[in-house]
Amino acid sequence: MDPDPKLIQGCLNKDPKAQEAIYRLYAPIMYGVCLRYARNHMEAEDILQDGFIKVFMFLKDYRHEGSFGGWVHRTFINTAINYYRLKAKEQADLSLDNLEFTASVDENIIDTISTNELLGLIQELPEGYRMVFNLSIIEGYSHKEIASMLDIKESTSKSQLSRARGVLQNKILQLKSNRK
Amino acid sequence: MSGENKYIDKVLKQKFENFMPEPPESVWLKIKQKIGGQPGNPLSGNHIIMPVITGIALLMALIAILINIQSDRYLSFTRTHDSEPVFYASANIDDAVNIQYAYNTASQNSSNANQEKLNPYFNSSDKITEQESNKQTQNIKVRKPLVINPPGLAANIQELVEAPVLQSVTEENKVLVVTDPASDISQLATGFQMDKQNTGSGIHLAGNFNNASLAERPSSLQEAYNDYLNDHKPGWSFGLFFNPEMIFYNADGISQNKSYGVDLNAYYKFSDYFIQTGLGIKITNDWGNYHIDYNEYLGSYEHVYEVTFDSTNQGIIPTYHTYTLDVYDSINHLKITEAKARYTYFELPILFGYGKRLHKFSYYISGGPNISFLLDKKLEGITYPEEQVRIVNVDRKVPVRLNTNWQLLLRIGLGYNLNDNFSLMIEPTFKYYMKSEYDFSNQSSRPYSFGARVGIIYHLNK
Missing domain, CATH: 1.10.1740.10 (RNA polymerase sigma factor, region 2, helix turn helix motif)
Incomplete structure (x- = not known):
C-alpha cells in the first residue's frame, strides 16, 4: 500500500x-x-x-x-x-526463572482466541522474547537476521524464540482454562 | 522447526495480518507539535541556538566597540592634558614599570623657556625637589599602554633614559610603557630623581621628561619598540590550518571518532585582543552496515489480462493478451552488508581571544561558539543481493547524524614568528558539544573533542 x-x-x-x-x-x-x-x-x-x-x-x-x-x-x-x-x-535484572517450557498447545485453541487477547499475551512476554517472537514469527526474519538486528548471537535468538513459544503456549492454555 | 510449530506460527501471523487499531488522536497532536519546528531549516531543530549565537555575536561586537571607544577617550584625554610633558611610571611589580610620555608637548616645551627646568630629569647631577616635581607632573592613567618588553631592558637606568620614545612616538601613540619585572623601582626613582607616590597598585613615579639626551639610543631598543608598534596596530591576519580531532561520545555503539579538517581563518586584532572567524571543512566517517530486506525470485508466468475472440472461417479463435509476471516469495529476507558513510561539515567559528607576541614567539587563548553544518554525506560500500530479487527495503544501520550541531570551543595558540608577516602556529583545541552530531536518544552526557591545529598565519598590516 x-x-x-x-x-x-x-x-x-x-x-x-x-x-x-x-x-x-x-x-x-x-x-x-x-x-x-x-x-x-x-x-x-x-x-x-x-x-x-x-x-x-x-x-x-x-x-x-x-x-x-x-x-x-x-x-x-x-x-x-x-x-x-x-x-x-x-530492566536488565528481569528474572526469567519462572518461565518454563510446557507441552505444545493445540493449534485449534489459537483459532478460538481473539487478536486482542493474543496481543495481550504477547505483550506480557519479556522484552527479549517478545522482540524475537515478533521478528521471527510475524515479520518472518531468520535467526541470523534477527541476531544481527538485535546484536545478539544466533543461538540466543533461537533459544529466545523457543522460550517465547513455550511461555506463550503456557499463557494460551491458562487463558483457555480461565474461560472454562 | 516442526510441522506443528509451522502451523501455529502461520495461524499467529494471520491473526495480525489485518490488525489495524486506531491510535489515540493525541499521538498525532504530539507528532504535529514535534515536527512543526523541523522543516528544512537546519538551525530550527533547537530554538535556543540562534538566540545564543546572536547574543554572543552582539556581545563580542559590543566589547570591540567599547574597547575602541576607551582608546579614543584616552587619546582625547592626553591631548587635553598635554600642556606640559609628563613622565609616568607605575611600579605594580606584576605589570613591571610603565612610562607615559606626551611627545608633542615635550617637543614644544623643549624650545621654550622651561627647557632648563625640564633637563634635570635626564641629568643625575641636577636635583629636583619633590614639591617642584609634583607641580610639574600629572599622573595620567594609562588606558592603552604601548609595551616594550625585552628582558633586562629597563634594568639599566641609562638605557631607560634612552628609551625609544621621542622620535618614534607618533601623534596617535603618545604613550609608551616599558616593562621589565627585573627593574628596581627605587633605583629608577633615584636615577630619575622623581617623585614617589604610593598608590593602591604600587609606587608611581612621576616627572618631566626631556628628549635632549635621547639621540643615541640603542638600536635593540628601537627594534623592540618598532616590534611593539607593529604588534599593537589594529589589523587583519589570515590563517590556514590543518585540523585533526578526536571526538569522544558516551553513547551506545560509538565511543570515539576521528575527523580531519582544513580551516581558513580571519582575525581582526585590536590591542592584545582579537576576533576570529572563518570557514572550515571537516570530514569524518561512520562505519556500519546496510540491512537490505528482499523477496526471493521464484519464477515467472504469463499473466493473461485480456482475452479477445475473432470470428474466422474456421470458427471463433480466442486471442490471449498476456504479460510476463515475476513471482517472488512473501517472506522477508535480510542481507547485511558493511557500509561506510562519509560526512562533510562546514564549520563557522566566532571566537574572541587575547594574545601576546614575545619577539620570536607568541601565544594566545581564544574561545567562543563553533557551528557545524552537515554539507554532504556519501554512502559507500553497499552491495545488493546478486540474484534476481525484489528489494523491499534498504535500511542504513549507521548512526544518524543531525544537520547541524554546535560546540563551545577553547583554543590555546602557540606561535613561532618566522618574520613580521608569517607565523607558524600550533593550537591545542577543546570542544564541548552543546548539541551532538548524532541523533542519540541514549546518550548520557554530551560529547567532547580534543584536537591540535597546525598552520600558518599571515599578518596583513605589517
Whole structure:
C-alpha cells in the first residue's frame, strides 16, 4: 500500500496536510506493529510517535528502492528495536526463572482466541522474547537476521524464540482454562 | 522447526495480518507539535541556538566597540592634558614599570623657556625637589599602554633614559610603557630623581621628561619598540590550518571518532585582543552496515489480462493478451552488508581571544561558539543481493547524524614568528558539544573533542 508520490513529495516539502495524510494512512497499521513490540498501549504510543517523527525527519533518505510502505514498516521496527534496547538496559535484572517450557498447545485453541487477547499475551512476554517472537514469527526474519538486528548471537535468538513459544503456549492454555 | 510449530506460527501471523487499531488522536497532536519546528531549516531543530549565537555575536561586537571607544577617550584625554610633558611610571611589580610620555608637548616645551627646568630629569647631577616635581607632573592613567618588553631592558637606568620614545612616538601613540619585572623601582626613582607616590597598585613615579639626551639610543631598543608598534596596530591576519580531532561520545555503539579538517581563518586584532572567524571543512566517517530486506525470485508466468475472440472461417479463435509476471516469495529476507558513510561539515567559528607576541614567539587563548553544518554525506560500500530479487527495503544501520550541531570551543595558540608577516602556529583545541552530531536518544552526557591545529598565519598590516 504505497501512497500517491505527490504525498511523499509534500512531506518532503514539509506540507502539514501531506504529513497528516501519510499519518492517517499508516498510523493504524503501524500502531498494530507498535502494540506487538510494546508492553502496553502507552509504550506503543511512544514508539508510534517516535517512529513517525523519524519517518518525517528522514524521509529524504528514502531512495525509492522498495515500497514506501516497506520503508515505513522497517523504520517502525527499528524504532521498536531501539526502544527495546533502552528498556532492556533499564530492566536488565528481569528474572526469567519462572518461565518454563510446557507441552505444545493445540493449534485449534489459537483459532478460538481473539487478536486482542493474543496481543495481550504477547505483550506480557519479556522484552527479549517478545522482540524475537515478533521478528521471527510475524515479520518472518531468520535467526541470523534477527541476531544481527538485535546484536545478539544466533543461538540466543533461537533459544529466545523457543522460550517465547513455550511461555506463550503456557499463557494460551491458562487463558483457555480461565474461560472454562 | 516442526510441522506443528509451522502451523501455529502461520495461524499467529494471520491473526495480525489485518490488525489495524486506531491510535489515540493525541499521538498525532504530539507528532504535529514535534515536527512543526523541523522543516528544512537546519538551525530550527533547537530554538535556543540562534538566540545564543546572536547574543554572543552582539556581545563580542559590543566589547570591540567599547574597547575602541576607551582608546579614543584616552587619546582625547592626553591631548587635553598635554600642556606640559609628563613622565609616568607605575611600579605594580606584576605589570613591571610603565612610562607615559606626551611627545608633542615635550617637543614644544623643549624650545621654550622651561627647557632648563625640564633637563634635570635626564641629568643625575641636577636635583629636583619633590614639591617642584609634583607641580610639574600629572599622573595620567594609562588606558592603552604601548609595551616594550625585552628582558633586562629597563634594568639599566641609562638605557631607560634612552628609551625609544621621542622620535618614534607618533601623534596617535603618545604613550609608551616599558616593562621589565627585573627593574628596581627605587633605583629608577633615584636615577630619575622623581617623585614617589604610593598608590593602591604600587609606587608611581612621576616627572618631566626631556628628549635632549635621547639621540643615541640603542638600536635593540628601537627594534623592540618598532616590534611593539607593529604588534599593537589594529589589523587583519589570515590563517590556514590543518585540523585533526578526536571526538569522544558516551553513547551506545560509538565511543570515539576521528575527523580531519582544513580551516581558513580571519582575525581582526585590536590591542592584545582579537576576533576570529572563518570557514572550515571537516570530514569524518561512520562505519556500519546496510540491512537490505528482499523477496526471493521464484519464477515467472504469463499473466493473461485480456482475452479477445475473432470470428474466422474456421470458427471463433480466442486471442490471449498476456504479460510476463515475476513471482517472488512473501517472506522477508535480510542481507547485511558493511557500509561506510562519509560526512562533510562546514564549520563557522566566532571566537574572541587575547594574545601576546614575545619577539620570536607568541601565544594566545581564544574561545567562543563553533557551528557545524552537515554539507554532504556519501554512502559507500553497499552491495545488493546478486540474484534476481525484489528489494523491499534498504535500511542504513549507521548512526544518524543531525544537520547541524554546535560546540563551545577553547583554543590555546602557540606561535613561532618566522618574520613580521608569517607565523607558524600550533593550537591545542577543546570542544564541548552543546548539541551532538548524532541523533542519540541514549546518550548520557554530551560529547567532547580534543584536537591540535597546525598552520600558518599571515599578518596583513605589517
